[in-house]
Amino acid sequence: MPITSSSLDGMKVAILVSDGFEQAEMTEPRKALESAGAQTQIVSPLDGSVRGWKHLEPADPFEVDVPLQRANADDFDALLLPGGVVNPDALRIDPKAVAFVRAFVQADKPIAAICHGPWTLIDAGGVKGRKMTSWPSLRTDLQNAGAKWVDQDVVVDQNMVTSRKPDDLPAFNREMMKLFELAHEDALQH
Secondary structure: OOOOOOOOOOOOOEOOOOOOOOOOHHHHHHHHHHOOOEEEEEEEOOOOEEEEEEEOOEEEEEEEEHHHHOOOHOOOOOOEEEEOOHHHHHHHOHHHHHHHHHHHHHHHOOOEEEEEOOHHHHHHHOOOOOOEEOOOOHHHHHHHOOOOOOOOOEEEOEEEEEEEEEHHHHHHHHHHOOOOOHHHHHHHHH
16 A cells, blocks of 8 residues: 655655666665655765666666765665665675665664665674575575574564565565654654
8 A cells, every 4th residue: 555645754765776776676665765755865886877677687777866985874864775686796895885784784774675685784784683584595695694584575673674576565665664654753753
């Protein structure tokens, strides 16, 4: 059920991507967030634009709103990590990207990661002791980093929501919206 209210008015959400992200895993959550009043910004180590993918084929370009070099996690209330294989593989070896994600983890800000998106969370130290899901090929990596991996369409553990694949987007978006709304409401009260 789409959210038509302005439940996220004023919330700022960083979408961290490089080339090769699964396009639907960025555009569908972004649409849900913006329709609820959130301000989303694409943050990337790449200049100018990033290219989404539809499975194994290059898809549409998207303008980078904030270059990673200038991005500060303190300027955002939440983080979205889309998957795709190439995107998180590039992000997890970029020290600035890992530091950006780590800042969200350490500040206990809400994080939504789908498919291969949780890969970067491993390098940012954000998975130990967490119940999570992901694309199946990340199972061993997540378990070796201390996560309890489960095969479910969506998992919420504290301030983190994870899903496995594009088919899980309805469940992912639903739980991401609930999590982000709670965090936003809490932030407005304090």
